[in-house]
Amino acid sequence: MSESISAVVEYTAPTGPQFSITDYPSTVSGTPSETKTISVTVANNGDTDGDCTIRIKDHNNNIVAEDTKTISAGGSATFTLNITLPSDIGTYTWTIEAYNVTNDTVDDTKTFTVEVTAPTKKKGISPWWIIPLLLGLGYIAFSGYKEEEEYKE
Numbered sequence: 001m002s003e004s005i006s007a008v009v010e011y012t013a014p015t016g017p018q019f020s021i022t023d024y025p026s027t028v029s030g031t032p033s034e035t036k037t038i039s040v041t042v043a044n045n046g047d048t049d050g051d052c053t054i055r056i057k058d059h060n061n062n063i064v065a066e067d068t069k070t071i072s073a074g075g076s077a078t079f080t081l082n083i084t085l086p087s088d089i090g091t092y093t094w095t096i097e098a099y100n101v102t103n104d105t106v107d108d109t110k111t112f113t114v115e116v117t118a119p120t121k122k123k124g125i126s127p128w129w130i131i132p133l134l135l136g137l138g139y140i141a142f143s144g145y146k147e148e149e150e151y152k153e
Helices: 129-141
Strands: 019-023 025-028 033-043 052-059 062-070 076-084 088-101 104-118
Touching: 019 052, 019 088, 019 129, 033 052, 033 062, 052 076, 062 129
Parallel strands: 019 104, 025 104
Antiparallel strands: 019 033, 033 076, 052 062, 052 088, 088 104
């Protein structure tokens, strides 16, 4: 009598990195053409390390900022990017993309609002005090002035 043993071996191939945007600004506000710094946090939910490029796209779908980092499997990374706001006043919808360089895919996309407002007029210092100040300085400067002859004895 011969005995046979059978076994089933399951193999799961690594799926590679899988990126998701976990933290980002919902709104960025400023004045026309102002430069702002934003932070975007990305998690790698995949089973291998991988390279992720964060792309910021404006309302015309132009890439206005991007940065690439290697993120460990199960880890996360924060990207800090500078963007320049549009030169026209208005409200815009911009996009953040998590591009998976390793797999050549866009793994996640988020949108945020860009609000561009007119610069606030700074209140100037009222110049009324300049005249008394100048008169006072003039008095101080010239009150001690005497001709040299008065000091001769």
